[in-house]
Amino acid sequence: MFKTYQITFLCFIILAFTIIIFSFTALAQDYTKESKEQKDQRMKWWREARFGLFIHWGLYAIPAGKWGDKTHYGEWIRHEAQIPLPEYEKLLTQFNPVKFNAKEWVRMAKDAGMKYIVITSKHHDGFCLFDSKVTDWDVMSTPFQRDILKELSDACKEEGIKMCFYYSIMDWHHPDYLPRREWEKEQRPEGDANYDRYIEYMKAQLKELVNNYGPLGILWFDGEWENTWTHDKGVDMYNYVRSLQPDIIINNRVDTGRSGMAGLSTSENVGDYGTPEQEVPAKGLPGVDWETCMTMNKHWGYNEYDKFFKSTKVLIQLLVDIVSKGGNFLLNVGPMANGEFPPESVERLREIGEWMKVNSESIYGTMASPFDKPSWGRYTQKKAENGNTILYAHVFQYEPDGKIKIPTDKKPVKVWLLKDPSKSVKTTSKKGNLIIHLPKIEPDPNDTVIGLEFEGNL
Numbered sequence: 359m360f361k362t363y364q365i366t367f368l369c370f371i372i373l374a375f376t377i378i379i380f381s382f383t384a385l386a387q388d389y390t391k392e393s394k395e396q397k398d399q400r401m402k403w404w405r406e407a408r409f410g411l412f413i414h415w416g417l418y419a420i421p422a423g424k425w426g427d428k429t430h431y432g433e434w435i436r437h438e439a440q441i442p443l444p445e446y447e448k449l450l451t452q453f454n455p456v457k458f459n460a461k462e463w464v465r466m467a468k469d470a471g472m473k474y475i476v477i478t479s480k481h482h483d484g485f486c487l488f489d490s491k492v493t494d495w496d497v498m499s500t501p502f503q504r505d506i507l508k509e510l511s512d513a514c515k516e517e518g519i520k521m522c523f524y525y526s527i528m529d530w531h532h533p534d535y536l537p538r539r540e541w542e543k544e545q546r547p548e549g550d551a552n553y554d555r556y557i558e559y560m561k562a563q564l565k566e567l568v569n570n571y572g573p574l575g576i577l578w579f580d581g582e583w584e585n586t587w588t589h590d591k592g593v594d595m596y597n598y599v600r601s602l603q604p605d606i607i608i609n610n611r612v613d614t615g616r617s618g619m620a621g622l623s624t625s626e627n628v629g630d631y632g633t634p635e636q637e638v639p640a641k642g643l644p645g646v647d648w649e650t651c652m653t654m655n656k657h658w659g660y661n662e663y664d665k666f667f668k669s670t671k672v673l674i675q676l677l678v679d680i681v682s683k684g685g686n687f688l689l690n691v692g693p694m695a696n697g698e699f700p701p702e703s704v705e706r707l708r709e710i711g712e713w714m715k716v717n718s719e720s721i722y723g724t725m726a727s728p729f730d731k732p733s734w735g736r737y738t739q740k741k742a743e744n745g746n747t748i749l750y751a752h753v754f755q756y757e758p759d760g761k762i763k764i765p766t767d768k769k770p771v772k773v774w775l776l777k778d779p780s781k782s783v784k785t786t787s788k789k790g791n792l793i794i795h796l797p798k799i800e801p802d803p804n805d806t807v808i809g810l811e812f813e814g815n816l
Protein backbone atom coordinates (compact mmCIF):
# COMPACT_ATOMS: atom_id res chain seq x y z
CA MET A 359 0.00 0.00 0.00
CA PHE A 360 1.09 3.61 -0.63
CA LYS A 361 2.11 5.72 2.33
CA THR A 362 0.53 9.15 2.74
CA TYR A 363 3.80 10.90 1.99
CA GLN A 364 4.12 8.86 -1.21
CA ILE A 365 0.65 9.89 -2.34
CA THR A 366 1.39 13.52 -1.51
CA PHE A 367 4.63 13.27 -3.48
CA LEU A 368 2.82 11.71 -6.45
CA CYS A 369 0.15 14.39 -6.41
CA PHE A 370 2.84 17.03 -6.33
CA ILE A 371 4.58 15.54 -9.35
CA ILE A 372 1.32 15.33 -11.31
CA LEU A 373 0.47 18.93 -10.43
CA ALA A 374 3.92 20.16 -11.40
CA PHE A 375 3.68 18.39 -14.76
CA THR A 376 0.23 19.81 -15.43
CA ILE A 377 1.46 23.32 -14.69
CA ILE A 378 4.49 22.88 -16.95
CA ILE A 379 2.41 21.51 -19.82
CA PHE A 380 -0.23 24.23 -19.42
CA SER A 381 2.25 27.06 -19.39
CA PHE A 382 4.06 25.54 -22.35
CA THR A 383 0.90 25.38 -24.48
CA ALA A 384 0.00 28.92 -23.41
CA LEU A 385 3.41 30.16 -24.50
CA ALA A 386 3.36 28.24 -27.73
CA GLN A 387 -0.09 29.34 -28.80
CA ASP A 388 -0.15 30.74 -32.33
CA TYR A 389 -2.91 33.32 -32.41
CA THR A 390 -2.43 33.96 -36.11
CA LYS A 391 -4.04 30.59 -36.86
CA GLU A 392 -7.56 31.31 -35.60
CA SER A 393 -10.62 30.34 -37.65
CA LYS A 394 -12.71 32.83 -39.63
CA GLU A 395 -15.49 32.48 -37.05
CA GLN A 396 -13.10 33.28 -34.21
CA LYS A 397 -11.80 36.36 -36.00
CA ASP A 398 -15.34 37.50 -36.89
CA GLN A 399 -16.26 37.23 -33.22
CA ARG A 400 -13.19 39.20 -32.12
CA MET A 401 -13.69 41.94 -34.76
CA LYS A 402 -17.44 42.25 -34.16
CA TRP A 403 -17.48 45.41 -32.00
CA TRP A 404 -14.89 47.10 -34.23
CA ARG A 405 -16.82 46.41 -37.44
CA GLU A 406 -19.98 47.78 -35.87
CA ALA A 407 -18.29 50.85 -34.36
CA ARG A 408 -17.13 52.45 -37.62
CA PHE A 409 -16.02 55.71 -35.97
CA GLY A 410 -13.26 56.38 -33.44
CA LEU A 411 -11.18 59.22 -32.00
CA PHE A 412 -7.41 59.30 -32.39
CA ILE A 413 -5.50 61.41 -29.86
CA HIS A 414 -1.89 62.48 -30.35
CA TRP A 415 -0.62 63.99 -27.15
CA GLY A 416 2.76 64.27 -25.54
CA LEU A 417 5.63 66.65 -24.75
CA TYR A 418 5.52 68.00 -28.31
CA ALA A 419 2.29 69.83 -27.44
CA ILE A 420 4.41 72.29 -25.41
CA PRO A 421 6.40 73.85 -28.30
CA ALA A 422 3.05 73.64 -30.17
CA GLY A 423 4.74 73.37 -33.57
CA LYS A 424 7.36 76.11 -33.11
CA TRP A 425 11.11 75.65 -32.79
CA GLY A 426 13.54 78.45 -33.61
CA ASP A 427 11.95 80.51 -36.34
CA LYS A 428 9.98 77.64 -37.89
CA THR A 429 6.39 76.87 -37.08
CA HIS A 430 5.53 73.79 -39.12
CA TYR A 431 6.40 71.06 -36.61
CA GLY A 432 4.19 68.53 -34.88
CA GLU A 433 4.87 65.27 -33.04
CA TRP A 434 8.01 64.75 -35.17
CA ILE A 435 9.57 67.96 -33.83
CA ARG A 436 12.56 66.33 -32.13
CA HIS A 437 13.57 64.57 -35.33
CA GLU A 438 12.73 67.34 -37.78
CA ALA A 439 14.27 70.22 -35.81
CA GLN A 440 17.14 67.90 -34.77
CA ILE A 441 16.76 68.71 -31.10
CA PRO A 442 19.49 67.13 -28.96
CA LEU A 443 18.10 64.79 -26.35
CA PRO A 444 19.19 66.79 -23.25
CA GLU A 445 17.38 69.80 -24.66
CA TYR A 446 14.23 67.87 -25.55
CA GLU A 447 14.24 66.30 -22.09
CA LYS A 448 13.76 69.76 -20.57
CA LEU A 449 10.17 69.64 -21.80
CA LEU A 450 9.53 67.09 -19.08
CA THR A 451 9.70 69.80 -16.40
CA GLN A 452 7.16 71.91 -18.33
CA PHE A 453 4.43 69.33 -18.85
CA ASN A 454 1.61 70.39 -16.56
CA PRO A 455 -1.78 70.15 -18.33
CA VAL A 456 -3.85 71.46 -15.43
CA LYS A 457 -7.00 71.69 -17.54
CA PHE A 458 -6.93 68.00 -18.46
CA ASN A 459 -10.26 66.34 -17.69
CA ALA A 460 -10.55 62.73 -18.82
CA LYS A 461 -14.33 62.66 -18.46
CA GLU A 462 -14.70 65.71 -20.68
CA TRP A 463 -12.53 64.17 -23.41
CA VAL A 464 -14.45 60.91 -23.35
CA ARG A 465 -17.75 62.79 -23.29
CA MET A 466 -16.75 64.80 -26.37
CA ALA A 467 -15.86 61.64 -28.27
CA LYS A 468 -19.06 59.93 -27.22
CA ASP A 469 -21.23 62.92 -28.12
CA ALA A 470 -19.60 62.95 -31.56
CA GLY A 471 -20.83 59.38 -32.01
CA MET A 472 -17.41 57.77 -31.65
CA LYS A 473 -17.20 54.30 -30.14
CA TYR A 474 -13.50 54.02 -29.38
CA ILE A 475 -10.53 56.17 -28.47
CA VAL A 476 -6.95 55.42 -29.55
CA ILE A 477 -4.41 57.54 -27.66
CA THR A 478 -0.62 57.70 -27.94
CA SER A 479 0.61 55.78 -24.90
CA LYS A 480 4.10 56.36 -26.36
CA HIS A 481 4.92 58.16 -29.62
CA HIS A 482 8.26 58.13 -31.51
CA ASP A 483 9.87 60.43 -28.90
CA GLY A 484 9.48 57.58 -26.40
CA PHE A 485 7.66 59.68 -23.79
CA CYS A 486 4.97 57.71 -21.96
CA LEU A 487 1.61 59.17 -21.00
CA PHE A 488 1.20 56.48 -18.34
CA ASP A 489 2.87 55.41 -15.12
CA SER A 490 5.49 52.98 -16.39
CA LYS A 491 7.64 51.14 -13.88
CA VAL A 492 10.33 50.46 -16.48
CA THR A 493 11.17 54.08 -17.36
CA ASP A 494 11.28 57.55 -15.82
CA TRP A 495 10.60 59.05 -19.24
CA ASP A 496 6.93 59.17 -18.33
CA VAL A 497 4.16 61.41 -17.08
CA MET A 498 4.95 60.62 -13.44
CA SER A 499 8.28 62.48 -13.86
CA THR A 500 6.50 65.68 -14.92
CA PRO A 501 5.09 68.30 -12.54
CA PHE A 502 1.63 66.91 -13.41
CA GLN A 503 2.30 63.51 -11.83
CA ARG A 504 -1.09 62.09 -12.77
CA ASP A 505 -1.51 58.87 -14.69
CA ILE A 506 -3.33 60.26 -17.71
CA LEU A 507 -4.07 56.88 -19.27
CA LYS A 508 -5.51 55.57 -16.00
CA GLU A 509 -7.91 58.50 -15.75
CA LEU A 510 -8.87 58.08 -19.39
CA SER A 511 -9.38 54.32 -19.24
CA ASP A 512 -11.54 54.72 -16.11
CA ALA A 513 -13.63 57.37 -17.86
CA CYS A 514 -13.95 55.16 -20.96
CA LYS A 515 -15.19 52.26 -18.85
CA GLU A 516 -17.80 54.49 -17.24
CA GLU A 517 -19.05 55.73 -20.61
CA GLY A 518 -18.90 52.43 -22.50
CA ILE A 519 -16.19 53.61 -24.89
CA LYS A 520 -13.41 51.17 -25.87
CA MET A 521 -10.00 52.32 -24.63
CA CYS A 522 -7.26 51.64 -27.17
CA PHE A 523 -3.57 52.48 -27.19
CA TYR A 524 -1.20 53.63 -29.90
CA TYR A 525 2.35 52.37 -29.25
CA SER A 526 5.37 53.35 -31.34
CA ILE A 527 7.96 50.68 -32.06
CA MET A 528 10.43 53.38 -33.14
CA ASP A 529 11.81 55.12 -30.04
CA TRP A 530 14.16 58.14 -30.21
CA HIS A 531 14.84 58.11 -26.49
CA HIS A 532 15.50 54.57 -25.29
CA PRO A 533 19.28 53.87 -25.23
CA ASP A 534 18.77 50.33 -26.57
CA TYR A 535 16.64 51.34 -29.58
CA LEU A 536 18.44 51.18 -32.92
CA PRO A 537 19.17 52.71 -35.35
CA ARG A 538 20.14 56.18 -34.11
CA ARG A 539 19.02 59.20 -36.17
CA GLU A 540 21.74 60.02 -38.70
CA TRP A 541 22.15 63.51 -37.24
CA GLU A 542 22.62 62.40 -33.65
CA LYS A 543 25.06 59.56 -34.11
CA GLU A 544 27.87 61.61 -32.56
CA GLN A 545 25.88 63.01 -29.66
CA ARG A 546 24.34 59.62 -28.91
CA PRO A 547 26.78 56.89 -29.88
CA GLU A 548 25.25 53.43 -30.11
CA GLY A 549 27.70 52.19 -27.48
CA ASP A 550 26.49 48.84 -26.17
CA ALA A 551 22.89 49.37 -27.27
CA ASN A 552 21.08 46.03 -27.37
CA TYR A 553 17.92 45.76 -29.49
CA ASP A 554 16.81 42.51 -27.85
CA ARG A 555 16.84 44.32 -24.53
CA TYR A 556 14.70 47.04 -26.17
CA ILE A 557 12.16 44.40 -27.17
CA GLU A 558 12.02 43.22 -23.56
CA TYR A 559 11.32 46.85 -22.60
CA MET A 560 8.48 47.04 -25.14
CA LYS A 561 7.02 43.80 -23.85
CA ALA A 562 7.20 44.99 -20.24
CA GLN A 563 5.35 48.19 -21.20
CA LEU A 564 2.74 46.39 -23.27
CA LYS A 565 2.09 44.13 -20.31
CA GLU A 566 1.63 47.21 -18.11
CA LEU A 567 -0.76 48.71 -20.65
CA VAL A 568 -2.92 45.62 -21.00
CA ASN A 569 -2.89 44.59 -17.35
CA ASN A 570 -3.23 47.99 -15.67
CA TYR A 571 -5.58 49.74 -18.11
CA GLY A 572 -7.37 46.89 -19.86
CA PRO A 573 -9.26 45.18 -21.14
CA LEU A 574 -8.29 47.20 -24.20
CA GLY A 575 -10.01 47.43 -27.56
CA ILE A 576 -6.99 47.83 -29.84
CA LEU A 577 -3.24 48.00 -29.70
CA TRP A 578 -2.30 50.35 -32.51
CA PHE A 579 1.36 49.91 -33.43
CA ASP A 580 3.32 52.40 -35.55
CA GLY A 581 6.95 53.25 -36.39
CA GLU A 582 7.61 49.73 -37.70
CA TRP A 583 9.52 50.72 -40.86
CA GLU A 584 13.12 50.92 -39.66
CA ASN A 585 15.27 47.96 -40.67
CA THR A 586 15.74 46.71 -37.10
CA TRP A 587 12.08 45.61 -37.00
CA THR A 588 11.42 42.38 -38.92
CA HIS A 589 8.50 40.20 -39.92
CA ASP A 590 9.51 37.55 -37.35
CA LYS A 591 9.64 40.13 -34.59
CA GLY A 592 6.20 41.32 -35.69
CA VAL A 593 4.72 37.83 -35.51
CA ASP A 594 6.27 37.30 -32.08
CA MET A 595 4.92 40.64 -30.83
CA TYR A 596 1.46 39.93 -32.25
CA ASN A 597 1.32 36.62 -30.40
CA TYR A 598 2.72 38.19 -27.24
CA VAL A 599 0.03 40.89 -27.09
CA ARG A 600 -2.73 38.39 -27.89
CA SER A 601 -1.43 36.12 -25.11
CA LEU A 602 -1.89 39.03 -22.67
CA GLN A 603 -5.49 39.56 -23.82
CA PRO A 604 -6.69 37.00 -26.38
CA ASP A 605 -9.59 39.08 -27.74
CA ILE A 606 -7.56 42.27 -28.31
CA ILE A 607 -7.41 43.70 -31.84
CA ILE A 608 -3.98 44.62 -33.28
CA ASN A 609 -3.40 46.78 -36.37
CA ASN A 610 -1.16 45.70 -39.24
CA ARG A 611 1.73 47.98 -38.29
CA VAL A 612 2.87 45.35 -35.79
CA ASP A 613 4.35 43.61 -38.87
CA THR A 614 6.43 44.95 -41.76
CA GLY A 615 4.11 44.40 -44.72
CA ARG A 616 2.35 47.75 -44.89
CA SER A 617 2.26 49.28 -48.35
CA GLY A 618 3.26 52.85 -47.43
CA MET A 619 0.52 55.32 -46.66
CA ALA A 620 -2.07 53.23 -48.54
CA GLY A 621 -1.68 51.12 -45.43
CA LEU A 622 -2.75 47.64 -46.49
CA SER A 623 -0.82 44.40 -46.02
CA THR A 624 -0.85 41.04 -47.77
CA SER A 625 -2.21 37.94 -46.09
CA GLU A 626 1.31 36.67 -45.26
CA ASN A 627 1.52 39.48 -42.74
CA VAL A 628 0.02 39.51 -39.28
CA GLY A 629 -2.23 42.24 -37.94
CA ASP A 630 -6.00 42.36 -37.89
CA TYR A 631 -6.64 45.31 -40.16
CA GLY A 632 -5.09 47.71 -42.66
CA THR A 633 -4.30 51.32 -41.80
CA PRO A 634 -4.48 53.82 -44.68
CA GLU A 635 -3.04 57.08 -43.36
CA GLN A 636 -4.41 60.44 -44.53
CA GLU A 637 -6.12 58.71 -47.46
CA VAL A 638 -9.23 56.75 -48.37
CA PRO A 639 -9.03 53.75 -50.71
CA ALA A 640 -10.71 54.39 -54.07
CA LYS A 641 -12.99 51.36 -53.66
CA GLY A 642 -14.22 48.99 -51.02
CA LEU A 643 -12.07 45.92 -50.43
CA PRO A 644 -14.32 42.88 -49.98
CA GLY A 645 -13.28 40.76 -47.00
CA VAL A 646 -10.59 43.20 -45.88
CA ASP A 647 -10.84 45.16 -42.63
CA TRP A 648 -9.35 48.64 -42.77
CA GLU A 649 -9.44 51.93 -40.96
CA THR A 650 -8.45 55.30 -42.39
CA CYS A 651 -6.75 57.54 -39.85
CA MET A 652 -6.77 61.23 -40.60
CA THR A 653 -6.00 64.60 -39.06
CA MET A 654 -8.61 67.36 -38.72
CA ASN A 655 -6.05 69.98 -39.77
CA LYS A 656 -2.56 69.19 -41.12
CA HIS A 657 -0.85 67.91 -37.98
CA TRP A 658 -1.31 64.99 -35.60
CA GLY A 659 0.29 66.68 -32.60
CA TYR A 660 -0.87 70.17 -31.59
CA ASN A 661 0.37 73.01 -33.81
CA GLU A 662 -0.99 76.39 -32.83
CA TYR A 663 -0.21 77.89 -36.26
CA ASP A 664 -2.11 75.29 -38.23
CA LYS A 665 -5.60 76.61 -38.84
CA PHE A 666 -6.22 74.48 -41.94
CA PHE A 667 -9.11 72.56 -40.47
CA LYS A 668 -11.41 70.53 -42.67
CA SER A 669 -15.00 71.71 -42.43
CA THR A 670 -17.59 69.67 -40.55
CA LYS A 671 -19.26 68.91 -43.87
CA VAL A 672 -16.03 67.50 -45.31
CA LEU A 673 -15.49 65.40 -42.17
CA ILE A 674 -19.03 63.97 -42.21
CA GLN A 675 -18.80 63.17 -45.91
CA LEU A 676 -15.40 61.52 -45.33
CA LEU A 677 -16.96 59.35 -42.63
CA VAL A 678 -19.81 58.38 -44.95
CA ASP A 679 -17.48 57.76 -47.89
CA ILE A 680 -15.26 55.49 -45.76
CA VAL A 681 -18.17 53.59 -44.27
CA SER A 682 -19.77 53.18 -47.73
CA LYS A 683 -16.58 51.32 -48.70
CA GLY A 684 -16.62 49.10 -45.62
CA GLY A 685 -13.94 50.93 -43.59
CA ASN A 686 -13.63 52.63 -40.21
CA PHE A 687 -12.74 56.29 -39.65
CA LEU A 688 -10.24 57.21 -36.94
CA LEU A 689 -10.31 60.98 -36.71
CA ASN A 690 -7.50 62.76 -34.88
CA VAL A 691 -7.38 65.52 -32.28
CA GLY A 692 -4.08 66.97 -31.04
CA PRO A 693 -4.79 68.39 -27.57
CA MET A 694 -3.01 71.53 -26.35
CA ALA A 695 -0.37 71.57 -23.62
CA ASN A 696 -2.92 72.82 -21.08
CA GLY A 697 -4.96 69.64 -21.50
CA GLU A 698 -7.78 71.00 -23.63
CA PHE A 699 -8.78 70.09 -27.16
CA PRO A 700 -8.25 72.97 -29.64
CA PRO A 701 -11.51 74.94 -29.94
CA GLU A 702 -11.75 74.18 -33.69
CA SER A 703 -11.73 70.45 -32.88
CA VAL A 704 -14.31 70.85 -30.13
CA GLU A 705 -16.62 72.67 -32.52
CA ARG A 706 -16.27 70.02 -35.24
CA LEU A 707 -16.81 67.13 -32.84
CA ARG A 708 -19.97 68.82 -31.58
CA GLU A 709 -21.32 69.40 -35.10
CA ILE A 710 -20.53 65.87 -36.22
CA GLY A 711 -22.39 64.74 -33.09
CA GLU A 712 -25.45 66.74 -34.09
CA TRP A 713 -25.54 64.95 -37.43
CA MET A 714 -24.84 61.57 -35.82
CA LYS A 715 -27.68 62.02 -33.32
CA VAL A 716 -30.11 61.97 -36.23
CA ASN A 717 -28.31 59.70 -38.68
CA SER A 718 -26.01 57.31 -36.81
CA GLU A 719 -28.11 54.24 -37.64
CA SER A 720 -26.87 54.71 -41.23
CA ILE A 721 -23.28 54.39 -39.94
CA TYR A 722 -23.13 51.84 -37.08
CA GLY A 723 -23.06 48.21 -38.14
CA THR A 724 -23.36 49.06 -41.82
CA MET A 725 -21.35 47.51 -44.61
CA ALA A 726 -20.13 48.51 -48.04
CA SER A 727 -22.98 49.11 -50.46
CA PRO A 728 -23.78 46.74 -53.32
CA PHE A 729 -24.05 49.56 -55.87
CA ASP A 730 -21.49 51.78 -57.56
CA LYS A 731 -20.98 55.25 -56.16
CA PRO A 732 -23.90 57.45 -57.30
CA SER A 733 -23.41 61.02 -58.55
CA TRP A 734 -25.50 62.46 -55.73
CA GLY A 735 -23.78 60.85 -52.71
CA ARG A 736 -23.14 57.43 -51.18
CA TYR A 737 -24.89 54.25 -50.01
CA THR A 738 -24.48 52.22 -46.84
CA GLN A 739 -26.46 49.11 -45.98
CA LYS A 740 -27.15 46.65 -43.20
CA LYS A 741 -29.18 43.55 -42.42
CA ALA A 742 -32.27 44.04 -40.29
CA GLU A 743 -33.07 41.47 -37.60
CA ASN A 744 -35.95 40.08 -39.69
CA GLY A 745 -33.54 39.31 -42.56
CA ASN A 746 -34.53 42.34 -44.60
CA THR A 747 -31.93 44.68 -46.07
CA ILE A 748 -31.82 48.33 -45.11
CA LEU A 749 -30.23 50.60 -47.64
CA TYR A 750 -29.30 54.15 -46.67
CA ALA A 751 -29.09 56.73 -49.43
CA HIS A 752 -26.76 59.51 -48.30
CA VAL A 753 -27.72 62.53 -50.37
CA PHE A 754 -24.80 64.96 -50.41
CA GLN A 755 -26.41 67.00 -53.15
CA TYR A 756 -30.09 67.51 -53.88
CA GLU A 757 -30.42 67.19 -57.65
CA PRO A 758 -32.33 70.05 -59.37
CA ASP A 759 -35.31 67.79 -60.21
CA GLY A 760 -35.48 66.57 -56.60
CA LYS A 761 -35.13 62.93 -57.62
CA ILE A 762 -32.51 60.26 -57.11
CA LYS A 763 -32.19 56.99 -58.99
CA ILE A 764 -31.28 53.66 -57.41
CA PRO A 765 -30.37 50.79 -59.76
CA THR A 766 -32.79 48.13 -58.52
CA ASP A 767 -36.13 46.81 -59.73
CA LYS A 768 -37.06 45.80 -56.19
CA LYS A 769 -39.76 47.75 -54.40
CA PRO A 770 -38.96 48.89 -50.87
CA VAL A 771 -41.37 47.87 -48.10
CA LYS A 772 -40.58 51.07 -46.26
CA VAL A 773 -38.96 54.42 -47.12
CA TRP A 774 -38.26 57.17 -44.64
CA LEU A 775 -36.32 60.35 -44.04
CA LEU A 776 -34.06 59.87 -41.01
CA LYS A 777 -34.34 63.52 -40.07
CA ASP A 778 -38.13 63.40 -40.01
CA PRO A 779 -39.69 59.92 -40.30
CA SER A 780 -43.17 61.49 -40.32
CA LYS A 781 -42.56 62.97 -43.80
CA SER A 782 -43.71 60.63 -46.53
CA VAL A 783 -41.24 59.84 -49.30
CA LYS A 784 -42.68 58.96 -52.70
CA THR A 785 -41.05 56.32 -54.88
CA THR A 786 -41.71 55.28 -58.48
CA SER A 787 -40.05 52.88 -60.91
CA LYS A 788 -38.54 53.60 -64.26
CA LYS A 789 -36.64 51.27 -66.60
CA GLY A 790 -35.48 48.94 -63.86
CA ASN A 791 -34.56 51.79 -61.54
CA LEU A 792 -36.16 52.90 -58.34
CA ILE A 793 -36.80 56.65 -58.33
CA ILE A 794 -36.99 58.48 -55.03
CA HIS A 795 -38.75 61.80 -54.97
CA LEU A 796 -36.90 63.69 -52.28
CA PRO A 797 -39.16 65.37 -49.78
CA LYS A 798 -39.39 69.11 -50.15
CA ILE A 799 -37.49 70.02 -47.05
CA GLU A 800 -34.42 72.09 -46.45
CA PRO A 801 -31.69 69.58 -47.18
CA ASP A 802 -29.03 68.88 -44.56
CA PRO A 803 -25.97 70.64 -46.01
CA ASN A 804 -23.79 67.79 -44.70
CA ASP A 805 -25.81 64.78 -45.87
CA THR A 806 -29.55 64.07 -45.94
CA VAL A 807 -30.18 60.40 -45.30
CA ILE A 808 -33.07 58.33 -46.69
CA GLY A 809 -33.65 54.82 -45.33
CA LEU A 810 -35.11 52.10 -47.58
CA GLU A 811 -36.10 48.66 -46.34
CA PHE A 812 -36.17 45.79 -48.86
CA GLU A 813 -37.37 42.24 -48.38
CA GLY A 814 -34.48 39.75 -48.28
CA ASN A 815 -31.28 40.62 -50.07
CA LEU A 816 -30.67 43.36 -52.59
Ligand code: H79
Nearest residue numbers: 414433434481580581583617618619635651658
Ligand atom coordinates in the same frame (compact mmCIF):
# COMPACT_ATOMS: atom_id res chain seq x y z
O1 H79 B 1 1.41 59.09 -35.49
C1 H79 B 1 1.17 59.73 -36.72
C2 H79 B 1 2.44 60.11 -37.40
O2 H79 B 1 3.37 60.72 -36.52
C3 H79 B 1 2.93 58.77 -37.85
N1 H79 B 1 1.76 57.98 -38.10
C4 H79 B 1 0.61 58.77 -37.74
C5 H79 B 1 -0.53 57.93 -37.25
C6 H79 B 1 3.79 58.90 -38.99
N2 H79 B 1 4.98 58.51 -38.95
N3 H79 B 1 5.54 58.72 -40.10
N4 H79 B 1 4.71 59.24 -40.89
C7 H79 B 1 3.58 59.39 -40.24
C8 H79 B 1 5.09 59.55 -42.23
C9 H79 B 1 6.24 58.70 -42.54
C10 H79 B 1 6.29 57.99 -43.65
C11 H79 B 1 7.45 57.20 -43.99
FE1 H79 B 1 7.29 55.37 -44.67
C12 H79 B 1 8.17 56.35 -43.17
C13 H79 B 1 7.99 57.20 -45.25
C14 H79 B 1 9.05 56.23 -45.25
C15 H79 B 1 9.15 55.72 -43.95
C16 H79 B 1 5.59 54.46 -44.07
C17 H79 B 1 6.59 53.50 -44.20
C18 H79 B 1 5.39 55.03 -45.34
C19 H79 B 1 6.27 54.41 -46.19
C20 H79 B 1 7.01 53.47 -45.50
